[in-house]
Amino acid sequence: MKHTISVLVENKFGVLARISGLFSARGFNISSLAVGETEDPTVSRMTIVVEGDDKTLEQIKKQSNKLIDVIKVIDYREGEFIDRELILIKISFTSKNKKDLLAAVDAAGGKVESSGDRSICVEASGDRAKIKTILELLKPFGILEVVRTGRIAIDTTDKGLKADGKPEVNE
Amino acid sequence: MKMTGAEILIECLKREKVEVLFGYPGGQVLPIFDKLYDAPIKFILVRHEQAAAHAADGYARATGKTGVCLATSGPGATNLVTGIATAYMDSIPMVAITGQVKSFLIGNDAFQEADITGITRPITKHNYLVEDIKDLARIMKEAFHIASTGRPGPVLVDIPSDIQMQQCEFEYPDKVSIRGYNPTYIGHVGQIKRAAKAISEAKKPILYVGGGAIISNASEEVTELAINNEIPVTMTLLGLGAFPSTHELSLGMLGMHGTAYANHSIMDSDLIISVGARFDDRVTGKVDAFAPHAKVIHIDIDPASVSKNVEVDIPIVGDAKLVLKELNKFVKKPDTKDWIKTVAEWKNKYSLKYKDDNTLRPQYILEQIYEATKGDAIICTEVGQNQMWAAQFFKFTKPRTMLSSGGLGTMGYGFPAAIGAQLGKPDAHVFDIAGDGSIQMNIQELATSVANKLPIKIVILNNCYLGMVRQWQELFYNHRYSYTCLNGTEPDFVKLADAYGAVGMLITKKEDVRSAIDKALAINNTVIMDFRIEREENVYPMVPAGEAINKMIGGGLA
Numbered sequence: 001m002k003h004t005i006s007v008l009v010e011n012k013f014g015v016l017a018r019i020s021g022l023f024s025a026r027g028f029n030i031s032s033l034a035v036g037e038t039e040d041p042t043v044s045r046m047t048i049v050v051e052g053d054d055k056t057l058e059q060i061k062k063q064s065n066k067l068i069d070v071i072k073v074i075d076y077r078e079g080e081f082i083d084r085e086l087i088l089i090k091i092s093f094t095s096k097n098k099k100d101l102l103a104a105v106d107a108a109g110g111k112v113e114s115s116g117d118r119s120i121c122v123e124a125s126g127d128r129a130k131i132k133t134i135l136e137l138l139k140p141f142g143i144l145e146v147v148r149t150g151r152i153a154i155d156t157t158d159k160g161l162k163a164d165g166k167p168e169v170n171e
Numbered sequence: 172m173k174m175t176g177a178e179i180l181i182e183c184l185k186r187e188k189v190e191v192l193f194g195y196p197g198g199q200v201l202p203i204f205d206k207l208y209d210a211p212i213k214f215i216l217v218r219h220e221q222a223a224a225h226a227a228d229g230y231a232r233a234t235g236k237t238g239v240c241l242a243t244s245g246p247g248a249t250n251l252v253t254g255i256a257t258a259y260m261d262s263i264p265m266v267a268i269t270g271q272v273k274s275f276l277i278g279n280d281a282f283q284e285a286d287i288t289g290i291t292r293p294i295t296k297h298n299y300l301v302e303d304i305k306d307l308a309r310i311m312k313e314a315f316h317i318a319s320t321g322r323p324g325p326v327l328v329d330i331p332s333d334i335q336m337q338q339c340e341f342e343y344p345d346k347v348s349i350r351g352y353n354p355t356y357i358g359h360v361g362q363i364k365r366a367a368k369a370i371s372e373a374k375k376p377i378l379y380v381g382g383g384a385i386i387s388n389a390s391e392e393v394t395e396l397a398i399n400n401e402i403p404v405t406m407t408l409l410g411l412g413a414f415p416s417t418h419e420l421s422l423g424m425l426g427m428h429g430t431a432y433a434n435h436s437i438m439d440s441d442l443i444i445s446v447g448a449r450f451d452d453r454v455t456g457k458v459d460a461f462a463p464h465a466k467v468i469h470i471d472i473d474p475a476s477v478s479k480n481v482e483v484d485i486p487i488v489g490d491a492k493l494v495l496k497e498l499n500k501f502v503k504k505p506d507t508k509d510w511i512k513t514v515a516e517w518k519n520k521y522s523l524k525y526k527d528d529n530t531l532r533p534q535y536i537l538e539q540i541y542e543a544t545k546g547d548a549i550i551c552t553e554v555g556q557n558q559m560w561a562a563q564f565f566k567f568t569k570p571r572t573m574l575s576s577g578g579l580g581t582m583g584y585g586f587p588a589a590i591g592a593q594l595g596k597p598d599a600h601v602f603d604i605a606g607d608g609s610i611q612m613n614i615q616e617l618a619t620s621v622a623n624k625l626p627i628k629i630v631i632l633n634n635c636y637l638g639m640v641r642q643w644q645e646l647f648y649n650h651r652y653s654y655t656c657l658n659g660t661e662p663d664f665v666k667l668a669d670a671y672g673a674v675g676m677l678i679t680k681k682e683d684v685r686s687a688i689d690k691a692l693a694i695n696n697t698v699i700m701d702f703r704i705e706r707e708e709n710v711y712p713m714v715p716a717g718e719a720i721n722k723m724i725g726g727g728l729a
Contacts, residue, residue: 010351014300018292025293055478062475068297068317071351165350169474169488 002031003057004076004083004153007046008163010069011037018067019046028052028060032085032150043071043163047083047152071163076153083153086125090145091138092118101141108134119144176304176335177202180268181210183311186343189239191215191230191594193223197243198283199270202335215594215623218615220247222587224254225613228263229588232574233549234595235388237264237319244270245283248329249290253581255325256294260578261409262386264323266314267295273333274302288329296324304337309344316347321354322473323386354472358489358497366444366468366485367501373442373466375510376402379425379454382409382577383447383471384491390414390570392495393446399499401507403514405433407448408558409577412567417546420511422518426454427714428559431521434712434720436514437462445469447491450480451578460719470494523563525708531681533557533632533704537564540602540630543688548600549574549592553585553609555639557632559710561604583612586629590616593625600628600692607633607661617671620697628691629699631664634706642709646724664701673697 009015016035023030031049038045050060057075064073076083089110093101101120105112110124124134128151135146155161174182180203184192191213196204207214217223220242227238238258242251248269258265272281288300297317299310307330314326370376384393390413397404397420404414405422414421422433437443443465448454455461458480469476469483470491477486487494525534537560540548550565551574552558558575567573574592576584589603603610610631620627632638635658644652668675674696678687684702691698711725 014288014292017289021292059475059479066473066475068349068352163350166353169355 001051001053003050003052004081004151005048005050005061005073006076006153006161007048007064007073008038008071008161009044009046010071011042011044012069015044015069018069019064022063022067023060026059026063028056032148034150034152038163040163047150049151065166071165072161074161076155080157081153081155083127083151084125085128085131085151086123086149087131087134088113088147089122089124089135089138089143090119091122092142092144093120094118097141104137104141108137110134110138172341173338174341175202175206175338176307176330177206179304179307179339179341180311180330180335181206181212182341183308183343184212184239185210187237187311187315189237192239192241193217193226193230193591194241195220195223195243195247197247197270199244199272199332200241200247200335202332203241203270213594215590215619217587217619219613220250221254221583222590222613222616222619224251224265224267225257225581225584225587226591226594227265227267228254228258228584229551229574229591230595231258231263231265231591232588233571233592233599235571236595237266237315238591239266239268241268242270243283244272244287245285247283248287249285252290252294255291255327257576257579257581257584258325259294259296261382261576262323263325264319265325266318267325267327269327269329270335271300271329271331274331275333277331287327291327294325295327298327298329300329301331301334304334304339307334308341312344313347313349317349317352321352322383355474355488356472356490356493358470358487358494360497362485362487363494363497364501366487367498367503369442369466369468369485370400370402370444371503371505373505374507375440376442376444376505376507377437377440378402378404378414379407379437379443379445379448380404380410380413381407381446381448384410384413385447385570387447387472387491388570389446389492389495392492392499395499396444396495396502400502400504401511402444403436403511405429405437407451407454407577408562408575409573410448411562411573412570415568416566417568419515422514423523424562426720427456428563428710428712429720430523430563431712431723432514432517434714434723435517435521437465438719438721440465443467445471446495447471449476452480455480456714456718456720456722529681530705531679531684531703532708533560533702534564535681536630536632536684536702536704537561537604539684539688541565543685543692544600548572548602549589549596551575551585551589551592551601551603553603553605554580554582555606555609555637556642556710557604557606557609557638559639560632563710582609586610586613586620586627587616589627590620590623590625593627594623601626603627603629605629605631606638607631607635607657608637614667617668617673617697621672624695625697626695627697629697631699631701632704633664633701634704634708635661636706639710641707645707645709646713647715664699668697668699673699676700677703679703
């Protein structure tokens with residue numbers, strides 16, 4: 001089963017290595033990982049999509065929390081968050097199918113960002129289902145390259161996620 | 172006042188009340204060593220950096236203070252790695268300081284450059300590369316704080332040599348504030364009450380005590396909980412000493428080479444009260460078959476240890492001592508009369524035995540060391556059969572007297588750890604229980620020991636084998652002793668002792684054991700006692716790998 005977790009970390013060099021090292025050392029599978037600065041420049045936010053059962057997820061959260069540079073770990077529950085991924089796709093075309101391709105891109109909700117003699121670059125974003133649909137729609141035209149950012153996620157409650165430190169453990 | 176990086180480092184060590192520093196000089200720590208030359212800190216020059224880390228570890232285990240070691244960049248730093256990993260697995264407070272090549276050379280494959288923060292990332296609680304001299308004092312303060320609080324562990328600080336020479340104003344922070352670090356000490360009251368209720372209602376409770384109880388100095392509270400409520404106590408290798416082995420409620424060590432009565436008791440129990448232990452595979456054996464009828468209370472300061480290997484019914488995250496103090500207030504004495512009777516019968520029926528004949532056997536030597544010292548000794552061990560015999564046959568009665576590499580299982584740990592322990596506890600009888608294989612992994616430290624006039628007694632249980640591996644080969648690999656026989660290739664340990672200025676003794680007969688120990692104890696120098704033991708003596712009982720822990724070989728051996 002896939003889970004999406006957000007990890008607030010100190011914005012220092014080496015932190016990504018600590019997280020990725022922890023995951024590989026303990027055999028946790030990362031499906032995708034996206035990192036970027038937050039509204040507070042001293043804090044980075046990682047969105048990690050992981051694979052595993054509830055027990056594995058529990059260990060992932062606890063072990064990540066043990067890292068000194070990790071400020072907070074939260075996992076998202078179904079229905080309480082939105083997630084998005086940005087994807088860039090390079091697709092080749094011929095004079096015969098160019099029209100069909102552009103129509104398909106449009107139908108899939110993609111945007112042509114650059115157009116060459118024999119290929120176009122398309123940008124699209126969306127949740128997992130949407131990205132999957134786009135790729136399926138464009139596949140028949142001959143995809144040359146795909147670049148994905150990995151998923152980012154945010155919860156939809158009225159509260160902001162604050163980097164105020166680790167909470168006490170209540171058990 | 173402006174100070175150099177090296178001066179700041181020394182000043183930080185003074186502020187942290189570091190009395191002993193273990194280390195080895197080298198090119199990228201020259202500025203530090205220049206300041207150490209007249210610093211009021213005792214510096215112990217080891218003969219290999221690995222020993223510096225183990226000695227700092229032994230010092231920490233024996234005293235409860237943070238051990239500190241220092242090495243140069245590159246090979247100096249990588250030589251610390253085994254010692255750091257050993258301390259990490261056993262949650263030992265340690266600060267390791269390494270020199271690094273000059274800041275502007277980092278990443279250039281400079282002479283003696285190694286990415287030691289990268290290398291030690293998975294084996295330290297935290298580590299730092301100092302990039303700006305202005306951060307040095309704060310980093311040192313944080314390093315000592317992180318190493319010694321929460322679940323302790325090693326912290327490494329890597330200091331480029333140009334930063335050691337730069338200058339800045341020294342200001343030592345009073346407090347540490349790290350938003351990502353906030354260990355939980357106080358246990359949840361509701362959980363503690365639930366635990367108290369479960370104990371009060373239990374018919375067959377058992378205390379399962381690990382190294383965490385020693386680290387948090389919870390022996391008194393463990394003892395109170397056990398004795399007031401008549402609950403039998405079993406301990407892990409690292410938990411030995413937390414509860415007196417001489418007490419009738421003590422079941423000694425459990426697990427792969429634990430006593431049969433401890434293993435039977437925990438398997439049959441209806442409530443396990445785990446204190447600072449982590450249900451490691453050497454303890455549980457086959458996890459699915461482990462203690463099938465038992466509810467589990469797990470007291471641990473590390474939330475990640477809870478429900479990692481075994482499902483826990485009542486987790487209590489907090490400091491063992493503080494949690495037990497509270498718990499002891501709420502527990503109503505359960506009725507354990509029948510249980511105690513059963514356990515006592517097992518204890519009698521399956522007592523640890525070995526063949527009592529005229530042969531020189533290792534178990535007898537351990538018993539005689541116990542008798543000769545009246546149990547008042549610090550026992551360091553190497554790893555293998557020697558370690559297990561020490562755990563089984565020396566009756567540990569006090570915390571911080573059993574120093575052994577439990578998690579990592581590091582051969583070569585015992586002797587340098589004994590050096591650290593003896594420096595931390597100058598008046599104690601310190602023994603290193605060794606095998607003829609493992610003592611040779613850090614034998615060069617004889618020089619350190621003799622140079623510092625340390626009266627450590629090295630007990631070599633010499634069977635001319637890498638004994639534990641040989642035992643496995645005997646039992647599970649059809650007696651094919653592949654590269655485990657050292658016969659005919661070993662040094663003359665008596666001459667070796669002599670060459671280093673230590674005292675060597677050769678003991679081949681059972682009747683000479685006690686007098687030899689008494690003689691060694693009277694010698695104010697490092698002593699090697701080369702005991703030629705029965706060569707193919709095995710450690711029993713033994714749970715084969717992957718079996719349930721009540722499926723023992725030699726459980727009731729007579």
